Amino acid sequence: MANLIVSAVSTFDNKGLKKGKKEITAFEQTVNKLGKTFASVFAAQKLLAFSKNAVKAFIADEKAAKSLELQLRNTGFAFSAPGVENYISSLQSLYGVLDDQLRPAFQQLLTATGSITKSQDALQTALNISAATGKSLTEVSAALTRGFSGNTTGLSRLGAGISKATLKTGDMDKIMGELNKKFAGQAAARLDTYAGKMGLLTVAAEDARETIGKGLLDALSLLGKDTSISSATNLMDDFAKSTADAVVGIAVLVNELKKLGNTKVGGVLFDVKNIPVLGAYLAGFSEIGAAQRAQTAPSNREGRSASRIYLDQLRKESKALQAATTLRKQENAQLKAKTEVDKLSEKFDLERIGLIKALGEATDAETKLRIQSKLAILDNNEALAKKYNAELNAKTAADLLATAATDAANALNTLPNKYDQIFTSLVGQFKSMGIEAGAAAGLAASSARLQAQADAFFAQAGQYAVPGGMPSSATTAAAAAAPTVVPQVTVNTGAVLTSEQDLSVYIQNALGQITKLGNGALIPAGSIAFQ
Amino acid sequence: MPVVVNGVKQLQKAMREVEPELNKQMAKDIKTAMLTVRDTARGYLPRQNEVLSGWGKGTASAETIKFRAFPAYDYSLARSLIKYNAGTNRRNRSGFAAAFYVANISAPGAIFETAGRKNRRGSSNSESLNPNAGIQFIESAESISQMKGEGKQRGRLIYRAWFEKSNKVIPAVVSAINTVATDFNKKTQLRKAA
Numbered sequence: 001m002a003n004l005i006v007s008a009v010s011t012f013d014n015k016g017l018k019k020g021k022k023e024i025t026a027f028e029q030t031v032n033k034l035g036k037t038f039a040s041v042f043a044a045q046k047l048l049a050f051s052k053n054a055v056k057a058f059i060a061d062e063k064a065a066k067s068l069e070l071q072l073r074n075t076g077f078a079f080s081a082p083g084v085e086n087y088i089s090s091l092q093s094l095y096g097v098l099d100d101q102l103r104p105a106f107q108q109l110l111t112a113t114g115s116i117t118k119s120q121d122a123l124q125t126a127l128n129i130s131a132a133t134g135k136s137l138t139e140v141s142a143a144l145t146r147g148f149s150g151n152t153t154g155l156s157r158l159g160a161g162i163s164k165a166t167l168k169t170g171d172m173d174k175i176m177g178e179l180n181k182k183f184a185g186q187a188a189a190r191l192d193t194y195a196g197k198m199g200l201l202t203v204a205a206e207d208a209r210e211t212i213g214k215g216l217l218d219a220l221s222l223l224g225k226d227t228s229i230s231s232a233t234n235l236m237d238d239f240a241k242s243t244a245d246a247v248v249g250i251a252v253l254v255n256e257l258k259k260l261g262n263t264k265v266g267g268v269l270f271d272v273k274n275i276p277v278l279g280a281y282l283a284g285f286s287e288i289g290a291a292q293r294a295q296t297a298p299s300n301r302e303g304r305s306a307s308r309i310y311l312d313q314l315r316k317e318s319k320a321l322q323a324a325t326t327l328r329k330q331e332n333a334q335l336k337a338k339t340e341v342d343k344l345s346e347k348f349d350l351e352r353i354g355l356i357k358a359l360g361e362a363t364d365a366e367t368k369l370r371i372q373s374k375l376a377i378l379d380n381n382e383a384l385a386k387k388y389n390a391e392l393n394a395k396t397a398a399d400l401l402a403t404a405a406t407d408a409a410n411a412l413n414t415l416p417n418k419y420d421q422i423f424t425s426l427v428g429q430f431k432s433m434g435i436e437a438g439a440a441a442g443l444a445a446s447s448a449r450l451q452a453q454a455d456a457f458f459a460q461a462g463q464y465a466v467p468g469g470m471p472s473s474a475t476t477a478a479a480a481a482a483p484t485v486v487p488q489v490t491v492n493t494g495a496v497l498t499s500e501q502d503l504s505v506y507i508q509n510a511l512g513q514i515t516k517l518g519n520g521a522l523i524p525a526g527s528i529a530f531q
Numbered sequence: 532m533p534v535v536v537n538g539v540k541q542l543q544k545a546m547r548e549v550e551p552e553l554n555k556q557m558a559k560d561i562k563t564a565m566l567t568v569r570d571t572a573r574g575y576l577p578r579q580n581e582v583l584s585g586w587g588k589g590t591a592s593a594e595t596i597k598f599r600a601f602p603a604y605d606y607s608l609a610r611s612l613i614k615y616n617a618g619t620n621r622r623n624r625s626g627f628a629a630a631f632y633v634a635n636i637s638a639p640g641a642i643f644e645t646a647g648r649k650n651r652r653g654s655s656n657s658e659s660l661n662p663n664a665g666i667q668f669i670e671s672a673e674s675i676s677q678m679k680g681e682g683k684q685r686g687r688l689i690y691r692a693w694f695e696k697s698n699k700v701i702p703a704v705v706s707a708i709n710t711v712a713t714d715f716n717k718k719t720q721l722r723k724a725a
Contacts, residue, residue: 003620003640004686006693007564007632008704011619 051213057206058213064103065308071107072116080116082310087120089311095127095187096199097137098206105141112148122148125176131190133159148172239269352378366395422446546715552716553711558617560707561631564700569615569633571692575676576613577643579606583671586639602638612637613689627657632703635689642687 065085072081088106092099105126109119133140135158143154152167155175163180169175190196219445355378359371369391376384423444429441546554579587582604589603613635619628635644646669647653653665661667676687679694693700 003634003642004636004689005620005629005632005634006568006689006697007620007629008561008700009630009708011628011630012626380604 022251053211056213058210061099061210064100068103069308071110075110075114077116082308082314084116085308085311086314091123091127092203093200095131096191096196096201096203097127097130097187098203100206101137105137108141108145109148112145124187125179125183127187128185129158129160130187131178132183132186135159147175156372290305349378366392368396390459419448419452422451536567546711550718553715557707557711558631560710561704562615562617564703564707565615565633568689568692568696568700569613571696572613572633572635572689573610575688575691576610576640577604577675579604581675582643583668591696602642604639605637609635609637609640609643612640612701620702633679633689633693634660635686640688643672643676644690646684646687648678690710 001260068080068084072078072084079082084106088099088102091097091102102123106119109122109126110116113119113122122144123141126137126144129135129140130137140158143158146152146154150170152170153177155162156164156167160179160182162175166174166178191200352375355375357370359368359375362368362371369388373385373388374394376388409471426444426447427437430443431437435443534681543554543557546557565596586601589600613633615631615633617631619630620632620634622628635641650665651669653663653669657665661664672687676691678685678691680686680690684690684693
């Protein structure tokens with residue numbers, strides 16, 4: 001009850017107030033301290049809660065990915081799993097819809113259609129309808145799935161305005177055609193809205209959370225020396241380990257912030273190095289965490305979706321290729337820049353000036369070629385030097401060919417005279433031997449022809465000569481290439497032959513003798529010959 | 532409003548040590564002035580048969596309602612608990628304490644003092660079966676003694692008496708204090724000089 005009093009005198013006593021003030025000050029200090037303690041405890045709890053949520057998000061994501069992968073494998077699309085994962089990932093970043101919604105929707109549609117292509121088309125349509133009608137993707141995809149299974153009731157409730165007649169037919173191609181006609185481009189148009197942009201932001205945040213969750217699991221697995229996710233999750237309750245995780249989480253977070261720092265807006269805001277003292281530590285933690293993440297990545301592989309791992313590899317390879325291309329471009333640009341500098345220096349190179357002057361004054365091709373070669377040497381231009389070397393070799397070869405051709409032409413010019421002389425001489429000899437003029441001329445002509453063939457053979461012997469030690473095939477080839485030659489043999493009988501009959505007898509005797517010895521070319525050694 | 536006198540406590544303390552008789556004189560003079568307020572306030576209290584019959588009987592009990600039973604009116608109790616106190620009461624949050632005060636500390640006395648001060652038509656939270664009970668109670672009290680004063684110093688008993696008598700009481704109290712203080716100073720100066 002309130003004090004109901006009237007007093008004639010009131011006294012003012014500030015002693016109590018002073019005391020109260022002191023007490024209040026002390027209380028404030030205590031409260032502040034308590035507040036700080038609460039804040040730190042609360043922050044630690046928040047961090048722990050965030051870590052747990054991040055791990056849960058990553059595990060849920062992995063579970064969904066693995067489920068889809070298994071279904072793809074069961075339906076004979078095992079090889080398409082990485083492609084599907086990539087498709088979902090692309091859709092997520094393209095339309096700002098979480099993969100948590102996309103994956104189950106795709107899985108449902110795949111179950112109903114049994115075709116990846118059809119499922120992809122249907123998912124695209126579902127995204128468009130969802131964006132246009134405001135209904136959730138899950139709801140729309142469920143309606144489409146039921147439609148593919150023959151139940152079109154759900155489709156009529158989507159508010160998509162499909163005519164009853166079309167729905168009654170149950171022809172999904174027709175229904176999808178109508179839906180596509182009505183809602184095409186809606187999902188993309190949604191991105192221009194505030195909700196769409198928020199969706200993109202949400203996707204980025206969720207991805208970051210899943211990435212952090214993965215980092216935490218890797219770190220926990222490392223600490224627990226156990227690679228299973230369940231053990232790692234249990235370890236989250238252990239304070240010491242949770243703290244260690246939080247540090248790794250910070251490292252990952254810092255990495256993500258660094259990425260943000262690369263943006264125009266966040267460049268200054270999110271550079272952790274800008275944070276006094278702590279920034280340096282954070283940057284250090286970040287580097288350690290990044291290195292550790294690379295080392296621990298394989299440890300959780302048995303718990304991860306194979307298609308995702310493969311997709312990761314593909315992405316890494318693609319990234320590496322891009323990096324290599326960028327480096328090559330940079331290198332080329334540097335070389336180009338260097339060439340420009342060289343061009344400038346060339347203008348003041350006296351040796352080069354002299355050579356260029358000589359090149360301008362040279363009249364024959366060979367001199368020009370030599371000067372150009374010297375220039376190539378001066379430029380250290382390997383490609384050009386190679387070209388000029390080849391040209392010089394070709395020039396030498398061409399010269400040799402020209403000389404040989406001249407010699408051959410000269411030889412050809414002298415040949416008729418030689419064989420005329422042989423022919424005339426032989427005719428004379430045969431006549432002196434008592435052979436009549438016609439027969440003598442015939443024999444002389446044959447001899448001259450034989451001589452010509454022999455000359456031709458020996459003339460080409462140099463070209464077809466087979467070096468020692470070559471396989472027999474080479475010899476055979478050389479022989480085949482050589483023209484058929486009858487060697488001219490000079491026979492010294494040691495007796496005077498008076499008639500043709502004597503000559504015939506002499507030859508027969510000689511052949512008999514050769515056969516007996518077995519060394520002749522007529523019959524092989526060891527064979528039996530009859531005389 | 533009461534007169535705020537700084538150093539009254541110190542003066543009393545000093546007087547108790549140096550001139551106890553002066554202190555007694557001051558208390559006596561103030562009491563004389565303040566008792567007129569107390570007696571006037573007691574005079575505004577309704578007799579037992581003047582209040583509404585129900586309140587006088589005290590029919591409400593703790594068993595029939597959720598809260599403390601509405602205190603039945605008891606004239607003698609209410610009268611005895613309107614009293615004068617020469618000491619100082621507990622300091623309020625601002626550091627002020629009342630000295631030489633008249634208080635109305637009984638429950639029925641307080642109800643009669645303040646009924647309708649906040650809401651002239653009665654509280655809307657009333658759980659009475661009669662929707663006009665609040666208004667009827669206030670009108671009945673108002674017909675016995677009119678509420679006077681301002682703000683929280685507004686009422687039918689001590690506040691009304693203070694409102695009516697303060698123009699005489701305050702100068703009397705101030706005069707009593709001044710007289711005693713002057714006497715005290717004179718006597719102490721003489722002692723110092725000696």
